[in-house]
Amino acid sequence: MRELIGRWLHTRAQRLPLDFRVLHRQFLLRVVDLEALSIEADIPSYLGQFAGVLIMISLMHGFGLMVFPPPPGPETWVYEQARIADIQLVIGLCAVLMWDSTFPDKRDAMVLGPLPVLPRTILLAKLAASSSVLGIALIALNFASGAAMSIVFGGGSNGMIRFFLGWSFTLLAASAFLYGAVLAIQGLGALLLPRKLFLRASAILQLAAFGGVLAGRFLHPWLATFSELTNPAHRTLLAWSPTFWFFALFNHINGTLPRELQWIANRAWIALAIVLTASLSSLALCYLRTMKNTVEQPDLEPGASSLAWLPRLGSSLQSAITLFCFRSIMRSRQHRVALAFYWSIVFAIALSMARKMITEPPHRVSNGLIMPTILMMGFAVVGLRGVFSLPISLKANWMLRITQLRPTSDYTAATRRSLQLFGVLPILIVAAVLAYHFRPLSHAYRHVAFLAVFGCILVELSLIHFDKVPFTCSFMPGKTNIQVIFWGAAFVCIILALLFGAYESQALAQPRQYAILLAWSLAAAVGLWIFNRIHARTAVLYYEEVLPEVIIKLGLTVLPAAQAQQKP
Amino acid sequence: MLELRRVSKHFSGIPAVDDVSFCARPGQVTGYLGPNGSGKSTTIKMITGLIEMTAGQILFNGNLIDDDIVSYKRRMGYVPEEPHLYNHLSGAEYLTMVADLRGLPARPASERIDGMLRLLSLYDDRHAGIAGYSKGMRQKILIAAALMHNPDLVLLDEPFSGLDVGSALVLRSLISELAARGKVVLFSSHELDTVERISDRVVILHRGKVVADDSIERLRSLMELPTLEAIFSQLAVEHDTDSMARQLADLIRA
Numbered sequence: 001m002r003e004l005i006g007r008w009l010h011t012r013a014q015r016l017p018l019d020f021r022v023l024h025r026q027f028l029l030r031v032v033d034l035e036a037l038s039i040e041a042d043i044p045s046y047l048g049q050f051a052g053v054l055i056m057i058s059l060m061h062g063f064g065l066m067v068f069p070p071p072p073g074p075e076t077w078v079y080e081q082a083r084i085a086d087i088q089l090v091i092g093l094c095a096v097l098m099w100d101s102t103f104p105d106k107r108d109a110m111v112l113g114p115l116p117v118l119p120r121t122i123l124l125a126k127l128a129a130s131s132s133v134l135g136i137a138l139i140a141l142n143f144a145s146g147a148a149m150s151i152v153f154g155g156g157s158n159g160m161i162r163f164f165l166g167w168s169f170t171l172l173a174a175s176a177f178l179y180g181a182v183l184a185i186q187g188l189g190a191l192l193l194p195r196k197l198f199l200r201a202s203a204i205l206q207l208a209a210f211g212g213v214l215a216g217r218f219l220h221p222w223l224a225t226f227s228e229l230t231n232p233a234h235r236t237l238l239a240w241s242p243t244f245w246f247f248a249l250f251n252h253i254n255g256t257l258p259r260e261l262q263w264i265a266n267r268a269w270i271a272l273a274i275v276l277t278a279s280l281s282s283l284a285l286c287y288l289r290t291m292k293n294t295v296e297q298p299d300l301e302p303g304a305s306s307l308a309w310l311p312r313l314g315s316s317l318q319s320a321i322t323l324f325c326f327r328s329i330m331r332s333r334q335h336r337v338a339l340a341f342y343w344s345i346v347f348a349i350a351l352s353m354a355r356k357m358i359t360e361p362p363h364r365v366s367n368g369l370i371m372p373t374i375l376m377m378g379f380a381v382v383g384l385r386g387v388f389s390l391p392i393s394l395k396a397n398w399m400l401r402i403t404q405l406r407p408t409s410d411y412t413a414a415t416r417r418s419l420q421l422f423g424v425l426p427i428l429i430v431a432a433v434l435a436y437h438f439r440p441l442s443h444a445y446r447h448v449a450f451l452a453v454f455g456c457i458l459v460e461l462s463l464i465h466f467d468k469v470p471f472t473c474s475f476m477p478g479k480t481n482i483q484v485i486f487w488g489a490a491f492v493c494i495i496l497a498l499l500f501g502a503y504e505s506q507a508l509a510q511p512r513q514y515a516i517l518l519a520w521s522l523a524a525a526v527g528l529w530i531f532n533r534i535h536a537r538t539a540v541l542y543y544e545e546v547l548p549e550v551i552i553k554l555g556l557t558v559l560p561a562a563q564a565q566q567k568p
Numbered sequence: 569m570l571e572l573r574r575v576s577k578h579f580s581g582i583p584a585v586d587d588v589s590f591c592a593r594p595g596q597v598t599g600y601l602g603p604n605g606s607g608k609s610t611t612i613k614m615i616t617g618l619i620e621m622t623a624g625q626i627l628f629n630g631n632l633i634d635d636d637i638v639s640y641k642r643r644m645g646y647v648p649e650e651p652h653l654y655n656h657l658s659g660a661e662y663l664t665m666v667a668d669l670r671g672l673p674a675r676p677a678s679e680r681i682d683g684m685l686r687l688l689s690l691y692d693d694r695h696a697g698i699a700g701y702s703k704g705m706r707q708k709i710l711i712a713a714a715l716m717h718n719p720d721l722v723l724l725d726e727p728f729s730g731l732d733v734g735s736a737l738v739l740r741s742l743i744s745e746l747a748a749r750g751k752v753v754l755f756s757s758h759e760l761d762t763v764e765r766i767s768d769r770v771v772i773l774h775r776g777k778v779v780a781d782d783s784i785e786r787l788r789s790l791m792e793l794p795t796l797e798a799i800f801s802q803l804a805v806e807h808d809t810d811s812m813a814r815q816l817a818d819l820i821r822a
Contacts, residue, residue, distance in 0.1 A: 312674070320668035323661075324654075331656040331697075395652035398618055399713070402646055403669035405638050 019117050023125035027101070028132055047133075054090070054140035056487060062144035069152045074224035076153060080250065083149070084174055085217050085243045087141060091175040092213030093344060094137050095182040097337045099206045102126045102183060103190065104287055119287040127283070130179070138175055142168065166253035173272055174246040180275035182209060187282025191289070203336075210340055211347070216243070218351040230260050238264050245271060314417055317406055321414035321469060322421060328392050328471050329422070335387050335471070342383020346376045350430055357437040365443040365508055370501040373431040373447070377424070377455050378493055384423040385462035388415070388470035397472045397543045408467055409536035415470055416459055416532075424455035443508040450504065450514075453521040460528030467539040569593050570615065570721060570752050575624030577610050584610045586776035588624070592754045594720075597747045599763040600756040602773035603804050608756040609649045611773070612725045615754070616646045628721060628752075642670070645719035649726045649756075651706035655699035659690055659709050662698060666713045677716070684712040688735070703730030711739065715746075722746055724755035728762065740766055764796040774804040 016024075061083075070079050104122065112122060146167050154160030185205060190198050220243055223229050229238065238244045248264035251257035257265060313322040329335050349372045356363070363369070391397075404411075431451055435444035507513040570592040577585040585607040592598040602608045613619045615626055617637055626633050633640045653662060660681065667677035685691040688708040698706065707730045714722065724743070728736050744766050747753045757763050763770060764784060772780040780787055780803055784796055793799050 316668040316671050316674070320665045324657075324665060327657060327661065392656065393652065393654055395650070396654045398648060398652065399654075399666065400669070401618055402616060402641060402644070403666060405641055405669070405671060 017121070020121050020125050020128075023112075023117070023122060024128050024132075027126050027129035047136075051136055051140045053487070054137055055144070058141050058144040062148035065145065065148040065152055077247070078222045078224045079149075081222050081243055081247050083145065084170070084246050084250070085220055087138070087171050088174055088178055088243060088246075089213060089217040090137060090141055091134060092178045092182075092216070093210070093341075094134055095179045096206060096210045096213060097340065098130055098133065099182075099209075099333065099337070100186065100202060102130050102283065103186060120284075123283060123287045134175055134179055138171060142171055146171075163254055166250055169253060170246050170250035173249065173268065174242070177242060177246070177268075177272050177275050178213075180272075180279040183279035184275055184282055185209070187279060187286055190286050191282055203333075206336070210344070214344055214347045215351060218348050219355050226258060230258075239267065242268075242271065313421070314414070315410070317410050318414040318417045321411065322418045325388070325418040325422065325470050329387065332392055335390055335392070338390055339383055339387045342379050342386065345379045346383075346427070349376050350434065353434050353437075357434065362437050362439045365438045365440070365447065366505050367498070367501040369435060369438045369444060370447055370504050371497045373427070373434070373451055374454065374497045374500065375493065376430070377427045377451055377458060378497075380427045381419060381423040381455060381458040381462060382489075384419055385466075388418075388466075388468075389473060390471065391473060391544070392471040394472070394544065400469055400472060401543055404541060407537070408539045408541050409533055411469055411541055412463055412466070412532060412536040415466065415468075416463060418470060419459045419462060420456070424452070424459060427455065428452055446508050446514060447504065450518060450521065453518065453525055456525040457521065457528060460525060460532055463532045464528075465535070465539075467536070467542050469541065469543075473542065473544040569627075569629060570754060571627040572611070572615070573625040573627070575611065575614060575626060576622045577607070577614060577619065578622045583776050585614070585773075588773070588776070588778050590771045590778060590781050592752050594750050594752050595747055596768040597743055597753045597755065597766050599767035599770040600754055600773070601758075601760070601763060601770055601800060601804070602756075606773045606804065607776040608773055609725055612646075612649075612723050612754070612756060615723055616644065617641065642717070643720040644723065645714035645717065645721070646723045647707075647710045647714045647725060647727045649729070651703060651710055651730070653698045653706055653709060655697065658695045658697055659685065659701065659705070660694040662709060663712055663716065667716060670717050672717060680716055681712070684716060688712060704732055704735060707731055708735065719751070721752045722754070724753070724757075726757055727755060728757060728759055736762075760795075760797045760800055770796070772800060772803050779803045 065079075070076055103126075104119075108122060146164060149167060150160045150164035154163035186202065189201060189205065193201060220241065221237070223234060223238075223244070228234060244264055245268035248257055248261050249268035252262065252265035311319075313319045329339060353369075353372055356368075428448065428451060432445070432448050435441075435448050438444040504517065507517045572591075573589050575585060575588045576583060588607070588611060590598075600608055600611070610619065614621050615633075617633060617640070628640055628643070631640075654665075657665065663681045663685070664678070667681065668674075672680075682691070685694050688711070690705060690708055690712075693701070693705065698709065701709070707727070711727065714724075722743075727739060727743075731739060740762055743753055743755060747768070755763075767784060769783045770780065770787070771778055780799070782790070787796075787799050788794065791799055791802065793802065
């Protein structure tokens with residue numbers, strides 16, 4: 001079957017122009033930046049593993065729905081709204097992660113500019129590459145859950161088919177809307193703003209879009225009944241929420257939309273038309289107008305001026321490494337988006353808690369505070385540590401090796417400082433704000449104090465055998481089994497957080513038990529710190545570099561035929 | 569004094585540098601020449617400690633460099649062949665990072681960086697990203713980073729690459745000035761005219777082996793050739809260059 005599909009796809013692909021096929025393949029592989037990977041990385045396998053994570057989510061949703069179907073009535077609509085919001089979240093995050101991959105960049109302009117390749121071929125190849133990734137994500141995320149929904153909600157074979165087709169079309173439209181909106185914002189920005197300003201604004205827009213996508217999912221209210229949906233108080237919400245537009249669109253296609261809500265479905269069609277027109281026209285104009293500007297302008301603009309005073313973050317080495325980490329994360333798209341993957345989970349948890357803070361009265365300190373903040377700390381530190389493993393420029397590492405004048409333990413201390421500053425500290429601040437919603441306050445802030453120690457433990461765990469400077473070694477995604485690691489880690493983390501949350505909520509109420517818990521945690525942190533310090537004394541800093549394994553020659557040798565001519 | 573004793577480096581069993589020995593003395597500029605692939609950059613990388621030797625010894629002031637690599641690195645400045653830099657930093661940020669990594673005191677280092685950036689005509693662009701720098705500007709950043717700590721040993725691998733005429737003249741004088749101040753200067757270049765003007769002695773490498781190691785005057789008189797270019801052609805260029813050019817032109821036409 002796999003062979004048949006492969007052969008069919010190959011035959012279809014052969015009909016496309018050669019230059020388009022070559023570029024499409026290149027751009028598709030470049031969704032994951034090649035520089036960020038080890039030379040041994042297997043990129044298709046890496047992408048396949050991410051698809052595997054999404055397939056697992058889909059299977060879990062589908063299985064859950066088949067085993068525990070919601071009762072007919074209002075919960076069906078809520079389920080549909082939530083699933084549309086989930087798909088929008090995933091597609092939105094993908095679109096944000098692929099941020100400017102559809103637009104002409106300097107590398108493309110420099111390499112492809114002198115070649116006889118039309119700008120429209122580049123544009124179409126890039127669009128096709130981005131669409132392929134989004135399509136794979138959409139299919140992977142929907143195939144099992146969509147089928148299960150059709151069986152549970154469809155009612156009869158005809159109803160099932162109609163439901164499945166309508167649902168699939170709705171998700172496709174919702175995805176196209178989101179991706180189109182991202183492209184339109186960027187395209188209009190690129191056309192209207194001077195390039196230097198656009199490059200700066202683009203990074204801010206990316207972060208704003210990231211926040212918007214998360215807030216759109218985790219702060220979104222659900223409207224379960226017909227009376228709620230027709231309540232005039234909710235009219236503004238319905239008018240401006242894409243989730244409700246596409247929820248109405250689906251029910252319109254499925255024939256289950258009340259006439260009073262038809263106007264919401266119409267909004268989906270109008271929004272889709274506007275967004276697709278704006279994105280495609282702005283993209284086309286970008287390729288025609290800004291390709292030359294792209295060559296002339298540097299892609300990176302760190303700022304016209306710099307602060308005369310910069311904070312000293314410890315010793316000169318600690319300052320150098322910490323500022324290097326900060327700048328790498330802030331200025332490198334690859335690193336920003338990789339970190340965003342983990343931080344999206346942190347933000348999602350924080351936003352869910354913030355929503356409760358706004359809408360509900362204060363809660364008692366329990367798992368509602370403990371587990372989410374522990375998970376936030378876990379994802380923040382692990383995510384940062386993961387991003388530290390992505391190289392920024394392997395070939396530039398020689399400078400760090402030439403200037404390595406201090407022992408490995410000093411470099412470990414500098415990395416520790418970076419993890420504490422950019423991983424632990426922000427979560428502590430957020431947790432301290434969120435803790436204000438819990439009572440008694442003394443218990444809530446005891447938990448924050450414990451969280452600080454827990455963060456230090458995680459930092460020390462992250463540093464075990466990390467004999468490297470952040471961003472100097474290449475990660476080998478193709479060689480790791482991401483889906484197993486991801487689900488394994490998520491499962492273990494949640495179980496541990498649940499068990500621990502129950503224990504800690506008891507301990508917070510009893511000063512003696514809390515003191516013992518804190519003492520043991522401190523002992524663990526100090527023990528790990530000592531272990532890392534002793535290990536670093538004898539460890540040698542490791543750098544991965546692309547060294548030539550063979551001697552490279554120009555091969556300018558006299559051809560045998562010419563030699564023969566010269567001999568007489 | 570920098571001394572190489574029977575240094576070799578093999579990549580996958582193929583010798584890139586084969587039994588190389590020579591000395592570079594303080595107060596002298598030593599030119600290190602050879603065709604592409606002859607092993608010049610590999611030798612310099614071994615001297616910096618970036619790659620391991622397969623065999624041999626490297627000594628600086630009579631001590632094996634591996635005996636105290638840290639104090640050796642403190643006294644060494646290196647300009648690599650390729651201007652690989654962290655492109656996401658600005659020129660000023662990169663130099664400040666190098667100064668911090670070298671442990672130079674913050675205020676004097678900052679003043680020195682500012683001064684170097686002014687002299688190298690990079691001051692106005694110091695806050696722009698290195699990604700936007702020209703090859704010459706990157707080369708200047710490399711030179712500033714290599715010299716900011718006042719090293720005793722200066723290793724320059726193709727330091728003139730990408731520099732405009734004015735900057736190349738400044739660098740040429742700078743190399744002589746550094747040697748005059750008692751530093752050990754070893755530099756490799758394909759610009760034979762420049763090497764001839766500023767080098768006190770040259771080491772010529774061919775297929776990983778030293779084929780000449782002497783002062784230019786002695787080589788001229790020994791080989792009875794008028795210029796360094798003629799000496800180099802005789803020792804290290806195997807092919808008839810005119811014939812090769814003709815063949816390439818014919819190949820394109822075909």
